[in-house]
């Protein structure tokens with residue numbers, strides 16, 4: 001009977017007890033909400049410290065620095081290769097000047113060793129990035145990691161920078177062919193602060209003897225990217241594989257169980273039977289990873305989801321930026337929106353970067369304008385005389401990234417430089433192609449020119 005009474009009191013209570021039950025329920029709900037949404041004092045302090053730090057460092061990064069340089073008047077005698085490149089009657093441009101190894105402006109674009117960034121020599125008190133200057137590793141040698149990318153490895157809490165080792169002679173395989181360096185391999189550097197880099201050696205070497213091997217020194221290995229697969233515990237490297245004439249137009253895959261390699265080369269594929277040249281890999285928050293590559297003779301890009309082990313492409317593929325002729329893709333994500341920086345297709349010569357945005361990585365992607373700010377007009381239309389390689393999220397700073405680019409030196413590719421600059425996402429885009437009830441859809445992506453800059457302390 002008692003049990004019956006209790007049961008019935010629980011389900012058929014009078015008005016007073018019903019009220020008290022709902023008070024209790026509402027209080028519990030309120031407590032849960034408070035725990036979730038009202039941060040504890042120390043959390044609040046930490047969050048506002050980070051927000052303040054983000055605001056300060058964004059403000060510091062967004063200072064617009066001007067550059068003044070004059071194109072020297074055309075000299076009587078020009079470098080014969082530069083004349084040949086342009087044709088005798090053509091107007092001389094600043095890009096010709098940049099590409100001319102005998103130009104008076106050469107030290108401006110490629111400052112000499114005296115100005116090198118030299119962490120081991122300069123000590124840790126500087127930590128300034130100087131875009132375009134030589135950058136020495138901890139052994140005092142110039143960093144060789146071109147067309148590169150950075151992996152932050154959670155297990156070792158270390159940054160790894162992978163890139164092309166181009167430390168060999170530059171030559172032309174054919175009179176009309178592009179300047180090249182034989183495949184030496186993929187270099188890896190490690191760092192805790194993104195400024196001091198230790199050379200960890202060649203983690204995927206070129207092949208000397210087997211002429212038919214994809215990695216034979218006479219071929220092309222460009223733009224290596226490494227991601228970690230949490231399911232298989234493998235580090236997976238994707239790269240552009242080609243022959244000296246760029247007709248193989250494929251991607252290669254290699255794996256290792258350590259970020260330091262050695263990587264084992266698995267195979268080369270033509271994704272979805274399509275040609276693939278400049279490429280990148282993007283690993284999303286949900287662990288899905290994507291291959292993004294220039295295709296159809298660089299006239300468009302393709303986005304393809306990788307298999308769960310990251311060793312192949314799935315059948316899921318979308319064509320994007322069709323007819324826009326973009327290459328050198330660098331993809332990143334901010335607040336559920338995907339962004340990409342690309343270059344135009346002018347070989348080693350610099351050109352205007354473009355930013356693109358999308359709600360889904362599979363597209364549709366929209367072009368939202370040139371992200372380059374500062375320097376001068378020429379700097380802005382040449383991506384500060386460089387070409388996109390990768391975008392690194394700055395850990396602990398929402399909306400702040402490092403734009404990594406290559407300042408190629410086609411007459412001496414081993415002396416190509418790195419242009420690293422702060423990239424921020426926020427504000428209204430310049431060229432919002434689509435309006436949503438009068439509001440631009442996309443945030444602005446900005447890459448700010450700085451002669452010297454450094455990361456926020458800590």
Ligand code: GAL
Pocket residue numbers: 147178179222223278327328345346347348387
């Ligand atoms: C660029 C490309 C580089 C390299 C170069 C060769 O367009 O981004 O990675 O392939 O052409 O000329």
